[in-house]
Amino acid sequence: MQALKQQWINQLASRKAQHTYRSLTPYSPGIDFRSNDYLGLAKDIQFSELLLEQISSQADCLQGSTGSRLISGNSALAEDIESFIAREHEAAAALFFSSGYKANLALFSCMLSRADTLIVDEYIHRSVHDGCQLSAARKWKFRHNDVDHLESLLQKASGNVVVAIESLYSVDGNFAPLTAIVRLTQKYNAGLIVDEAHAMGVFGKGLVHQYGLQQEVLATVVTYGKAMGLEGAVVLGDQVLKDYLVNYASPFIYSTAPSALHLLRIQCAYQYIAAQQHLAITLSSRIEFFSTFRLHKGSEPGSPIQIIRFSNTHALLNLHLELKKHGLLTYPLFSPTVAEGQERLRICLHSFNTEEEINALCSIIKKYAYVT
Template sequence: MTHHNFIQLKLQSRQQAGNYRWLKPENSLVDFCSNDYLGFARSGLLAKLIQEEISKYSSINGSTGSRLISGNTEYAESLEQLIADYHKAESGLLFNSGYDANIGLLSSLPQRHDTVIHDELAHASIIDGIRLSNAARFTFKHNDTDSLEQKLKAAKGLIYVIVESVYSMDGDQAPLQAISQLCKQYKAALIVDEAHALGVFGKGLVNQLNLCHEVFARVMTFGKALGAHGAVVLGSTELRSYLVNFARSFIYTTAAPLHQLSVIKMGYAFLANSTSIITELHQKIELYRRSINFSSRVTDSKSAIQTVIIGSNDATKKAAQTLQQQGFDVRPILSPTVAVGSERLRICLHTYNTDEEIIQLTNLIKEYLHAR
C-alpha cells in the first residue's frame, strides 16, 4: 500500500460511515451555529474600541517570536494580570487557543505516576492533553459525583480532576460545588474549563459560585462569547511559572501580536459593562426553552447551547438540511464527535437572534420530530 492509497482508504471509510468532514464558507442563513453568543464578534462598538486601543501603541505587524525569545511585551503581561484580577485569580498565562491551553496545562502538569480523572464528555483538547502526560487516565460518568468518588478512591499519586463548567455538546452545567467538595476530601486538584461559560454566565461559573479559591486552575477561552481568539490559564503565580518552563504549547509557539491582545483586552472591557446584553441572551434562552417543549430528544440546558437528539449520522444531516433550506444555519453534530446514537442538532442562541426567528426555528424542529 502506498501513502496515497492509505489516505484514499481512510477518506473512503469516513464517507461510507456518513461522517466525512469538509470546510464550508460563510453563508447568509440565520446564525444558530456560531459561538458568538453575545454578539461581540460582530459588534461595531467593540470594533471601534479595539481600533482606538491599537492606535495608542506603535507596533510592528507581528510578534516576531515566542514569548521566551522576542515575543513578550509589557502589554501581554499586564493583560494577563488584568484578566487574573477580573476572575479573582492570582495569576494567568496567555495561550494562542483553548486547545493550546489545555494541551500545555494537561500534558505538562500530571506525571507518569499521577492520576487524572475527567468527565466522560470532556472536550477533545482535554483528552489529548492528558494522553500526552503519560499519567493514568480515568473517566467518570457525566456529571455523576458517585462515579467520580469511585475513581477518586482508586487514584494514586497526585490527583487531578478535570471538568467543563458548561459542556459544549449538551450545554449542561457541571455540579461544581459537589465536585469541589469531593476534590477537597480526596486532596485532588480541580481544573475547570470555562470556555462556554465565560460571558454567558458573566465571569464564569467558578466566579458565580464563589469557588475561585477552591479551583486549582481554570481555562478561559476568548473565541466564544468574548468574540476574540486565544485563551488563558488562571491559577497561582507558581503555576504560571511552571507553565512558562514546561508547557510545550506555550514555549514552542509564536506569541500573539498586539492586535490579538488588544481584541482580548477590549473584549473584557466590553464584557464588564454588558449586564444588559447578558440578560438579553438569557431571555432568548428562556424563550427557546418555553417554545421547544421538552422531550427525551431535547436536552434541558440553561446555557446558550441547546441540542436536539436525532440519532444516526444520515438522519441528523437530513434534519440539519431541512432547517437550512428554511433559512436557519443549524449544524449536525455527528459520531465520532458524539457517541453513536446521540447524533444531534446543536443550536447556539445569540443576542442577535430575534424572538420571531427563535419561535420559527422551534416550530420547525417540533414539526420535524412529530413527522418522524
C-alpha cells in the first residue's frame, strides 16, 4: 500500500505544480457567475415556501424510501410523478434517478452490446463517458458539433448505433445542431440521446421539447440540479426503454429509491417555473445585455454559459483571482476537465444577475483578459 500511496502523493503534487489541484473550498460570498442556478430557484424564498407548504400537508413525504424501487422503494406517488413528468415533456415514459450522473451511467452502461457502436460528441459530459466505459460497445468520439465528422463515423459504424449529444454544452456554451443531428441519425438508423441538463428550464422544458423532437430521439436526459434548483434527473423515452432500464440498469436496480420528498420537490419546480415565466425572460435579457460587451470567445450569443479561452493558465488564474477580489465569482476550467491548451473561464449568467453586476464583470474582463 505504501507504494500506491506514494504514487497518489506524486500525482497530487504534479497537479499542484500545474495549478490544477482540486480542493474543496468553503462557501465564499460574492456575486454568482459560476453556479448552474440559472433561474435562481435554489435561493428563491417564494419557491422554498411553496415546497414547505407541500411538505407540511404531507409530512410522510419526509420518510425514507426504504429500498430499491424493485424491492420496497416504489410508490404510487413515484409512478404518478413520473407520469406527470412524461406528460410535461410529451414523452411516453419517464424513469427517475437521484442525479443526472446516475441517469447517464445507467443508460449508457446497459444499452448496447459488444458488436454495437456508441458515437459521442467530444465535449459530452463525463457521466456519459463513464457510462460508456461500463458498456461492452465500442466508443468513438466526433469533433464537437461537426456534423460531417459525425456522418463519416456513422458510415463506418457497425451493429446497433447510438449517438450522444448535449443540447447545450456546459464546457463551451454552444448549442448542438439538434435538428441536423436528428435527421442524420434517422438517415443512418441510429438512436440519438440528448442530454438536456443545461437547457431544461432555461429554454422551456428543454430544446428537444421546444423543437417537438421527443418522438424523434431514442432518449432525453433531463436533470434538475441546474435551472430547477434541486437535484435528480429523468430519462425520457418510450415504454420499452423504461422497461429495459428497470431490468438492466444497475444504477437503478441496486440503489435506494429517492424519497417522496425528492419527487414532490421536482413536481413543484415544474409548476413553479410554469407560473414564473418572467424568470426565463429576465435571464434572456441578461444574456442579451452581456452580449453587448462583445466578449464572445467561443460561446453562442444566446447561451447562459459564456466562456473566454486562454492558452496560458497563469493569465486565466490571474483573471479569475482579480474577479474574485471584486466579489465576482466565476469558474476556471483547467485540464483534465478540458483538454490541455483549451483552458477557459466559464461565466454562468442568471436571471438574478443585475446589469450593474454584468457591467462590473465585463469591464474587468475587458481590462485583464486581453492585456495579460
